[in-house]
Structure formats: structure tokens, C-alpha cells
Amino acid sequence: MAYKITTECISCKLCLSVCPTGAIKIIDGQHWIDPELCTNCVGSLYTVAQCKAGCPTCNGCVKEPADYWDSWFNTYERMISKLTNKSDYWENWFNIYSQKFSEQLQENKQAIGT
Ligand code: SF4
Ligand code: SF4
Known part of the structure; x- marks a missing residue:
């Protein structure tokens, strides 16, 4: 399952620049992760999901169960x-x-x- 952005997001935009697949978008002012593009950062240079790793909130960016x-x-x-x-x-x-x-x-x- 892809990662998703929750209501705890404070729109700091940090995750936008770190996502290796460009899956994070802003739609109607809300950050959103395109599940078709999100690879969970598997197969990239990274060992952890970059959006979650860089997010300054506790649960602004979580893996969709x-x-x-x-x-x-x-x-x-x-x-x-x-x-x-x-x-x-x-x-x-x-x-x-x-x-x-x-x-x-x-x-x-x-x-x-x-
Ligand atoms: S898990 Fe990785 S690929 Fe998916 S949105 Fe986060 S940074 Fe992008
Ligand atoms: S890094 Fe976290 S708080 Fe910042 S825009 Fe992304 S999900 Fe929202």
C-alpha cells in the first residue's frame, strides 16, 4: 500500500522535494500522494520512506494500512x-x-x- 498524507499535515512542503518519484502533489491546497506513483521508496536509493522520514509532524505522513x-x-x-x-x-x-x-x-x- 502507498503512503498517504493525513490531516496532521501542516503543509510545510518538505516532502514534495524529497519524494524520488514525484508522487506528492498539492491539490486544492492539500498535500496528496498519488498511489499510482508512490513506490514506498522501495527500489530507490533510500531504505526508508522519504516523505515520512522528513515530515516534522508525528503522523502527517503514514503508510496506508x-x-x-x-x-x-x-x-x-x-x-x-x-x-x-x-x-x-x-x-x-x-x-x-x-x-x-x-x-x-x-x-x-x-x-x-x-
Ligand atoms: S513513500 Fe517514497 S515514493 Fe511514496 S510518496 Fe513517500 S517519498 Fe514518495
Ligand atoms: S512533510 Fe509532512 S507536514 Fe510537511 S507537507 Fe509533507 S506531509 Fe505535510
Whole structure:
């Protein structure tokens, strides 16, 4: 399946110049990928889809899912990558939480004299 441009596109035009097959067009002010021309960048110099690689948005340019499960896995991978990008957040949260918890435990022990 070809790549497609979604409503997250901010019309920066970056993908227009990088597409090796000229598949990206502007129609009525909207960026659009011609599925007849898009080769998914397979067989070109590139190993990844150039439109997606250069797109400054998260999901402005995505691969059109071939079926339900493709779509499901795309969403799953997006969610996982968003969550794993926040691993620092959860690590910090856990460190602060466990520190506060042990402080409170210590205070309680002192209060009851054990
Ligand atoms: S995947 Fe490659 S060929 Fe298809 S639109 Fe994007 S840059 Fe062009
Ligand atoms: S690079 Fe992304 S945001 Fe920019 S025009 Fe292409 S699809 Fe839209």
C-alpha cells in the first residue's frame, strides 16, 4: 500500500522535494500522494520512506494500512513509542514516590518508637 498524507499535515512542503518519484502533489491546497506513483521508496536509493522520514509532524505522513490488523498494529506501535518516549517521566515519578514513601515510613517508625 502507498503512503498517504493525513490531516496532521501542516503543509510545510518538505516532502514534495524529497519524494524520488514525484508522487506528492498539492491539490486544492492539500498535500496528496498519488498511489499510482508512490513506490514506498522501495527500489530507490533510500531504505526508508522519504516523505515520512522528513515530515516534522508525528503522523502527517503514514503508510496506508493494507488491512484491519495492519491498522491495529500501526496504532499499537504508535502508542508504545509514545509511552516508551516517556520512560524518563515514569522513572522520575517512581524515584520521587519511593523516596517520599520511605521518608514517611521512617517518620511513622520514629513516632511509634520502633
Ligand atoms: S513513500 Fe517514497 S515514493 Fe511514496 S510518496 Fe513517500 S517519498 Fe514518495
Ligand atoms: S512533510 Fe509532512 S507536514 Fe510537511 S507537507 Fe509533507 S506531509 Fe505535510
